Amino acid sequence: MNESSSLFERACKVIPGGVNSPVRAFRRLERAPFFVKKAAGAHLWDEDDKQYIDYVGTWGPAILGHAPQSVISAVQAAIPNGLGYGIPTRIEVDMAETICRWIPSIEKVRMTNSGTEATMSAIRLARGYTGRKYIIKFEGCYHGHVDSLLVAAGSGALTHGEPDSAGVPKEFAELTIALPYNDPEAVRRAFAQHPNQIAAIIVEPYPGNAGFYLPKPGYLEFLREITAKEGALLIFDEVMTGFRISPAGVQGKHNITPDLTTLGKVIGGGLPVGAFGGRADIMNCVSPLGPVYQAGTLSGNPVAMAAGLAQLRELEATGAYDRLEKLGARLEDGVRATLADLQLPLTFKRSGSMFCLFFTTQDVTDLASATTADFDMFRRYFHSMLEQGVYVAPSPYETGFISTAHTEADIDATVAAMRTALAAAINAR
Ligand SMILES: *Cc1c(COP(=O)(O)O)cnc(C)c1O
Numbered sequence: 001m002n003e004s005s006s007l008f009e010r011a012c013k014v015i016p017g018g019v020n021s022p023v024r025a026f027r028r029l030e031r032a033p034f035f036v037k038k039a040a041g042a043h044l045w046d047e048d049d050k051q052y053i054d055y056v057g058t059w060g061p062a063i064l065g066h067a068p069q070s071v072i073s074a075v076q077a078a079i080p081n082g083l084g085y086g087i088p089t090r091i092e093v094d095m096a097e098t099i100c101r102w103i104p105s106i107e108k109v110r111m112t113n114s115g116t117e118a119t120m121s122a123i124r125l126a127r128g129y130t131g132r133k134y135i136i137k138f139e140g141c142y143h144g145h146v147d148s149l150l151v152a153a154g155s156g157a158l159t160h161g162e163p164d165s166a167g168v169p170k171e172f173a174e175l176t177i178a179l180p181y182n183d184p185e186a187v188r189r190a191f192a193q194h195p196n197q198i199a200a201i202i203v204e205p206y207p208g209n210a211g212f213y214l215p216k217p218g219y220l221e222f223l224r225e226i227t228a229k230e231g232a233l234l235i236f237d238e239v240m241t242g243f244r245i246s247p248a249g250v251q252g253k254h255n256i257t258p259d260l261t262t263l264g265k266v267i268g269g270g271l272p273v274g275a276f277g278g279r280a281d282i283m284n285c286v287s288p289l290g291p292v293y294q295a296g297t298l299s300g301n302p303v304a305m306a307a308g309l310a311q312l313r314e315l316e317a318t319g320a321y322d323r324l325e326k327l328g329a330r331l332e333d334g335v336r337a338t339l340a341d342l343q344l345p346l347t348f349k350r351s352g353s354m355f356c357l358f359f360t361t362q363d364v365t366d367l368a369s370a371t372t373a374d375f376d377m378f379r380r381y382f383h384s385m386l387e388q389g390v391y392v393a394p395s396p397y398e399t400g401f402i403s404t405a406h407t408e409a410d411i412d413a414t415v416a417a418m419r420t421a422l423a424a425a426i427n428a429r
Helices: 003-014 069-081 090-102 115-130 155-159 184-193 219-230 249-254 302-317 320-341 375-387 408-427
Strands: 036-040 043-046 051-054 108-112 134-138 176-179 198-203 233-237 260-263 274-278 347-351 354-358
Touching: 051 408, 069 302, 090 108, 090 274, 090 302, 108 115, 115 134, 115 198, 115 233, 115 260, 115 274, 176 184, 184 198, 184 219, 198 219, 219 233, 219 249, 233 249, 302 320, 320 347, 320 354, 320 408, 375 408
Parallel strands: 134 176, 134 198, 198 233, 233 260
Antiparallel strands: 036 043, 043 051, 108 274, 260 274, 347 354
């Protein structure tokens, strides 16, 4: 038995499913996950010293690749001064100023330790600010494992076939209105049915947790208009897309000003960090200025801030977004040429460094179309990719991430591996 398998056997005895987050389990793929020993740049090495080109990128944070020198150095410089104090520090101010400068809709920001805490706090704040109780979310959007947001959720819940979690009382879930993404009429109907009762719409502006797909032209603008008209808040959950799709996330690219934004992943530089922020008059309702309680023993941790801030500064200093777009376009060209050659009209979506190959020939615009993916074909593809040393997410409902550490040669090798994997996946049909 190899090292990963024996570690997994030990893990399964003491950790539910052997993993500390369900997306890491390869259960539906009928094999054990590999265990990572180390990572550098675009590459991972498992406990059996097999090397992979990585397109999971820690599920989003590793935008500069793994262990970038600038982030490692910042963390090393911070550590000797103490690992945390629970007292304000200079670097928290630097971080907040940086976020507000990059994302103009954010006038004030509060740091958390995860994306889940950020979305949980943002919807509490929206309810506290508006005095209303309902929240609209979209099917297939994942906003962390918050009780009231685990309704028709994507990501691991979807992969493992449990989009609605047990343990969330029906009464909680009743305050969450789950609607199809890209369907303005459904949103209009919900506002008509619950006049003056909807506190907020929370949305992944580019949904990345049921595969990766895009808003129809005008859809995000529509969400902005209807929330403003109805007195509800618009929350952009940019935990995945923030500092990733553009320096100011999807809102920067589309020039839309949400009331609140949630962040995570990239802003932590690989350490556990989240944040929520937005209009000052709304953020002023957060404790200790206002009545909406929100707190965190480790929030704004100086080592985590050092890592995150170093990552943001490196992104800014190196013109990273042009490079990510170039690499993304190179991958897209390669994938499209391969699909054409194999006469395999699968759906491929990409924006910048985020992409998804859907194992369906339908266009994908929402959860219903995303879940037309052929899971068996994906499974054969995934196994072949892994054998060839390319790690894509172990689910057809996840986004692929390119980092600035990927080289043109990595991308070309990946396209070549995809050709082999897709050919194998068709032949076995
Ligand atoms: C990952 C993610 C979250 C949850 O963040 P965690 O740090 O895993 O709690 C929330 N929203 C979106 C859009 C995400 O992709």
